[in-house]
Structures are given as structure tokens and as C-alpha cells.
Amino acid sequence: MFSIIIPTLNNYNYLKICINSIKKNSKFNHQIIVHVNVGKDETKNFLEKNNIEYTFTSYNSGLCEGVNNASKKATNNYIVYSHDDFYFCPNWDEALYNEITSLGHDKFYFSSTQINTFGFRDYDCGKNFDDFNETKLLSNLTKKEFPNLQGSTWAPHIVHKDLWLKAGGFSEEFFPGAGSDPDFSLKLWNLGIRIFKMVGNSKVYHFESKTLRDPSKFENFNFKDLGSKSAKIFLRKWGISTKFFRKHYLRANSPYVSELNEPKKNISYFLELIICKLKFYYLKLNFKN
Secondary structure, eight states, X not given: OEXXXXXEESOHHHHHHHHHHHHHHOSSOOEEEXXXXXXXXXXXXXXXXXXXXXXXXXXXXXXXXXXXXXXXXXXSXXXXXXXXXXXXXXXXXXXXXXXXXXXXXXXXXXXXXXXOTTTOXXXXXXXXXXXXXXXXXXXXXXXXXXXXXXXXXXXXEEEEHHHHHHHTSSOTTSXXXXXXXXXXXHHHHHTTOOOXXXXXXXXXXEOOOOOOOOGGGGTTOOOGGGOOHHHHHHHHHHSSOHHXXXXXXXXXXXXXXXXXXXXXXXXXXXXXXXXXXXXXXXXXXXXXX
């Protein structure tokens, strides 16, 4: 049904939970493809023992390069991008499938709802793999309804493979991965996609345990006065900030009603756009790398 891409970096204990949850809680059969960065733990042995496809780099390639490598093995029409520290809840895939079939075309970006201790504190079912309370999670899933929201840019997300290829996958300059999600969404926007929807009935639990960061690659890219490195990469690339894009284009986190239109160009839009441009030209003039 779907090709699920999972990049990982010596994160075996979480990856095992993630893959087992896909096998246990999916309605349909899916292709799972893991990209293994470094692989100094039990990850490769686990994947080979369970006949799970994977790609490999001996170095930390980050999320973007890893996902791009693994996606070349995708054999299904729809690509799901997942973190390795997700637990996929029952029928996560059926909810996405129903959205796809009811829409009737492939010009969309859907994502699942993340449940975690940061966003939904009543759903604290463990912060680490060794204190994960699966029983508590599953017994509480039906006690709270999650709405469909506008403007999703986060994992796990699903797009058609043709759309993934047209967009060129993830942009690898966003190493180790932060900022690549809104960048991918903006590339889709430029391809004419106007449906960016978080599906409330498709749920995953997120441990938020580990990323693929390697700070050494950014040692000469340190602009502390203007926020995070990924935000600066995005600003230099597109001329607007991620915050501006999510607010004025994607209308992020508002209730989902219908596909998006062009931004409303009001006073707020132009004032914030001017601020973006000032920051953009400051970066352009003062930092050449």
C-alpha cells in the first residue's frame, strides 16, 4: 500500500518500537525502508533478521540525504516519511487511505496527528523507550478527539511518489533535517499543491528522543542574532521566513475547511514581509557562505 521511509542513527530501541507498531497496528501491508546512518548498534542485524529493506551510509547523512536515498527503493505509489521514534497507533493508515480515496486525486500533503508529552500532556505514556506505557496509550486514544488542521508540515506525512519526485525530495542543504519539512511544503506549493492537512484520525505517539544532528557541519554558519540555523537557510533560499510561510500561506494549525487559496495581502502580511526582506538582505550582505 504505502512505502514508509525511516531514517535512523544508532537508535535501535526506538526504531524497533516504531517498526513493530507499523506491523501490529496497520490495516494494510506496507513496504518499510530504513536508512541506516553509521549503524554502530543492533539496527542492521534487526533489519536483516526481519527482512526489512534498508540503505546505509557509514557517516551521519542526516534526515534529508538518508530519506532521499531510501526513497529510491520505494515501489508503491505513496511515500510516507517517518521519524524512527514514532509509535504508529491502530488504523493510522486506514485514516490516511480514506482521505486519499475521498479526495479523488493526488495533489495533496497529508500528515498524521502527533501525540506527545509536550503537545498533549494528558497523553504522557512515556518519554523513553524503557518507560513506554503502550496499554495506557491505546486505552486512552478514543477519549480525546483530534480535529483536522490546516497547514501541516510535519511527519509522518504522505505524498504521491510522482509529487515527491517532482519536488526533488528533501533539500539536503537542511542538514541535519530541521527546516526541511516547511521547505518541502513550499516546493509543493510552487508546484500548485493547495491541500496541506493534518488528519485527526491518523495518530502516532512521538517520543521526541533523538535527531540526526551533527553540529560540526555548521561551525561556520552561526548567526545567533537571527534565530536557528535552519531558519536562516530557509530565509536565504526563499526570501521569507518559515513562520511567515506557515502563517500566511499554510494558515497552520487553524481548523481545516478546504484547500488553500493565495495569501491574504493585508497590513499584517506586508509588515511581516518587510521584516523578512530586511533580514534576508542583512544575511545576503553580511554572510557569503
